Structures are given as C-alpha cells and as structure tokens.
Amino acid sequence: MxxxxxxxxxxxxxxxxxxxxxxxxxxxxxxxxxxxxxxxxxxxxxxxxxxxxxxxxxxxxxxxxxALTASPMLHYFWNSVLITVPAVAGSIALASMAGFALAVYRFRGNMLLFGTFVAGNFVPIQILMIPVRDLTLQLGLFNTVSSLILFHIAFQTGFCALFLRNFIKQLPFELVEAARIEGAGEWTVFFRIVLPLIRPALAALGILVFTFVWNDYFWALCLTQGDDAAPITVGVAALKGQWTTAWNLVSAGSILAALPSVAMFFAMQRQFVAGLTFGATKG
Structure with missing residues (x-):
C-alpha cells in the first residue's frame, strides 16, 4: 500500500x-x-x-x-508589509475559530458549511476580478491598502479553515471534554488547549499564507492604480522601461522581492516541517 x-x-x-x-x-x-x-x-x-x-x-x-533607487522600491516593500502582515494574522485568526467550531461542535449544517469552505477553494480567482473590483469601487476602497488586506483575509480564510479544521479534528476529543468537566469555558478551551496543540500547524499555515499574499500580483494589479498602494510585485513590473527593459534591474528587483519569503521559510523551517507532519503518526 x-x-x-x-x-x-x-x-x-x-x-x-x-x-x-x-x-x-x-x-x-x-x-x-x-x-x-x-x-x-x-x-x-x-x-x-x-x-x-x-x-x-x-x-x-x-x-x-x-533597482532600489530607480523606482520607489522601498515604498512598494513597505506596502507589501502593510498588506501581508494583517492579512496573515486576520485570516489565521478567523480560520482558527472557524476550524475549531467545525471540528468540535455538532450542529445542523456543519457539513454544508464545511463543504462551502471546500468548494470556495475550487473557484477560479479570475472570474472574481470584475465583481471584486466593482465592490471596491462602490465601497470607496479601490487603490487602497485596506482593499487588498480585506480581500486576502476573505479569500485565504476558506483555505485556512479547511486546513485547521482537519488538524483540530485529529486532536483527542477527550481533552476538550475533560476541560469542560473542570469548568473551563469555550474560549478557555480554545486558547489554552486547542491553540497550543496546533501551534506547528499554525506556523506552517502562516508561512504558506505569507508566501501567497506576498507574491500576489494578479489582485495587486486589479485593485491598485499608481504607486500609492501598490505592493512590491507591482513595483518590480514598474522597473520595465517604456521603450527598452533593463533586465538586470528587473532581475535584481525580483531577487529583492523574493528575499522575505525565503528568509521566513528558513527561519521557520523546523516549525513548517513539524506542521506538515503533525498527526502523521499515532501513539
């Protein structure tokens, strides 16, 4: 087998x-x-x-x-930080609570809601371009950092909830029952028992979501215009000239844009591997 x-x-x-x-x-x-x-x-x-x-x-x-001085690369870099950090924190926070509810509580529509999270991951993002762009225009969020933060939180929460629900489902339910018998509330069970046990999974998920959001180019191009809210992926494309392209500068900008993701992976490599193998063995 x-x-x-x-x-x-x-x-x-x-x-x-x-x-x-x-x-x-x-x-x-x-x-x-x-x-x-x-x-x-x-x-x-x-x-x-x-x-x-x-x-x-x-x-x-x-x-x-x-590459750093020919365009406002540091400004693009700071925009990427402002977008990525809240998006990662927000999506994981919402997904951990949603995953906890889907894994621990039994209620009518549980599997239907879980199926909705699963189905959302199969929707091609390209077909959402016009509705999401129109929505940001109607809400006055177009070409702002907030629009990219809210979109990435909304789009990544489904994948994160699916990911964390399966990890929480593998935990011994007796731990939750024992805590409830001792008088612990649901928030205490969530913060003191479940979250510490799934810390490797949270670390692995944090690296994945950080990479997804930091390297996003499609939605940064759709929801921004100009340099005000553009992240570093759009900034690298701005290094291209109008008539000729200095590929050495574009390559240097691409390396600079990739460094944070690479550095974060190597810094949290042990937690990432532990998170991927979490629950792979019994006993």
Whole structure:
C-alpha cells in the first residue's frame, strides 16, 4: 500500500535515484539561477546579447542599488508589509475559530458549511476580478491598502479553515471534554488547549499564507492604480522601461522581492516541517 523506503530498494534503483536527484534539482533551480546571474550583469553585456554566458563584469552593488533607487522600491516593500502582515494574522485568526467550531461542535449544517469552505477553494480567482473590483469601487476602497488586506483575509480564510479544521479534528476529543468537566469555558478551551496543540500547524499555515499574499500580483494589479498602494510585485513590473527593459534591474528587483519569503521559510523551517507532519503518526 505504501512505497518502500529508499534503503530497501534494489541497489541499481537506489543509485539511479541518487544520481537523478541533483539533475532534477538543477533543472528545477535553473530559472532562479538564470535570474540571479542576470541580476549581476552589466547593461552593456545585455545589449550585446550575452544572456547565457558567464558575466564579464560583476555589477552586483550597482544593479541592486539602482533597482532600489530607480523606482520607489522601498515604498512598494513597505506596502507589501502593510498588506501581508494583517492579512496573515486576520485570516489565521478567523480560520482558527472557524476550524475549531467545525471540528468540535455538532450542529445542523456543519457539513454544508464545511463543504462551502471546500468548494470556495475550487473557484477560479479570475472570474472574481470584475465583481471584486466593482465592490471596491462602490465601497470607496479601490487603490487602497485596506482593499487588498480585506480581500486576502476573505479569500485565504476558506483555505485556512479547511486546513485547521482537519488538524483540530485529529486532536483527542477527550481533552476538550475533560476541560469542560473542570469548568473551563469555550474560549478557555480554545486558547489554552486547542491553540497550543496546533501551534506547528499554525506556523506552517502562516508561512504558506505569507508566501501567497506576498507574491500576489494578479489582485495587486486589479485593485491598485499608481504607486500609492501598490505592493512590491507591482513595483518590480514598474522597473520595465517604456521603450527598452533593463533586465538586470528587473532581475535584481525580483531577487529583492523574493528575499522575505525565503528568509521566513528558513527561519521557520523546523516549525513548517513539524506542521506538515503533525498527526502523521499515532501513539
């Protein structure tokens, strides 16, 4: 039923597997390597068509300094922080309460509500573009940071609730019953018992939602106009010139935009792995 561990494979298959891993890793990382090398090329090399060769001159500091100063990149970066942090906190807070209610309480329409959360994750986001844009215009929220925060909270809460409900469902229900017998209220059960037990899941979910929101380009383009509320993903696109594009600056801006997500993953790597394997074993 389950695949055999690598240690139990035949020697030939095991050697082939270990040889194919570096090749697959290089192929997977090739676009990122190309962007990283392009970010340190000079403009003269790119104009001569040297796209794939090793850079003749490493212009690391010059390219990254110009990427930060040629456009309001720091302003875009701050907008992304203002959007991502409240969106992650809000969606996880709402989803943890919704997941707790769906997993612990038995009420009429429980499965219907849970099915609604599941079905919402299958809705293509492109078909929501016009209704969401019209709604922000009617509410006076178009081209504001608040519109992106509210949208991401609303859109991510469904996925987060589905994620956390399944984790909470795996907890021993006897813990909740014992706490209730001891006189603990529902909020006490939620804050003192359930949340500490699902902390690895919350950490893993926080990294995922942070990555989704930080790297969002579609909704940032639909709900903003100009530089006032634009996040860093739109700011990188603004590095393109009207007539020509300095791909070394665009690559440098892309690397700068990706650094927070990469740094957060490595900083919380242990919690992320623990959250993904939470509840995988019994006993």
């Amino acid at each position: 389950y695949p055999l561990p690598v240690e139990k494979w035949k020697p030939a298959n095991r050697v082939l597997y270990k040889m194919s891993l570096p090749v697959a890793l290089i192929i997977w990382l090739l676009p990122m390597i190309a962007v990283l090398i392009t970010s340190v090329r000079s403009t003269d090399e790119l104009s001569r068509g040297n796209y794939w060769g090793w850079p003749e001159h490493i212009t690391l500091l010059a390219n990254y300094r110009e």
